[in-house]
Amino acid sequence: MRLLGRLLGVTAVQVEGIEGLKGLVGETIGPGEWRQVTQKDIDAFAELSGDDQWIHVDVERAKAESPFGTTVAHGNLTLSLIDGFRKDLLQSTGFKLGVNYGWNKVRFPAPVPAGAKVRASAEVVEVEDVGGGWWQIVTRFTLEVEDNEKPCCVADSVGRALPE
Secondary structure (H helix, E strand, O other): OOEEOHHHOOOOEEEEHHHHHHOOEOOEEOOOOOEEOOHHHHHHHHHHHOOOOHHHHOHHHHHHHOOOOOOEOOHHHHHHHHHHHHHHHEEEEOEEEEEEEEEEEEEOOOOOEOOOEEEEEEEEEEEEEEEOOEEEEEEEEEEEEOOOOOEEEEEEEEEEEEEO
16 A cells, blocks of 8 residues: 655645545555643543543552553543544645544554554545535544554544535
8 A cells, every 4th residue: 555645755645626535545644743642631631521530530540550550541532633633644625615424433442541642644445425516535544652553543534525
């Protein structure tokens, strides 16, 4: 599989319209830049979401009792990072608008320890005409933790777009 983006020396792959997206099907874009996930980020997400399970927010207890030896980011925090990574990997023109339609599949094969760095790659999996002028684009994002063999998140994002 041809790697785009980082190997081409550009931050984001630029595509023009539906035909440009179709041309990316099956290609790996990235990986992008590393981003550190801090305990402050984890605590802020816990406050916002209401998920304050000790494995995320109690540093001392996590050191003593967690199988990971530290606090870890929420899976949904990891998933939410995709929106920031997305714009750094893929930028498109030729659309009136695009909307988030949901997720087909989301998995968290490995934890994100507090203080770890993560980055993402993307693969356009499907570009389909769904009628009424709308196109559905499925993009698989794979997030990795620095120095870890397993990805921390693999998720198929579904978007809908109206071409200009």
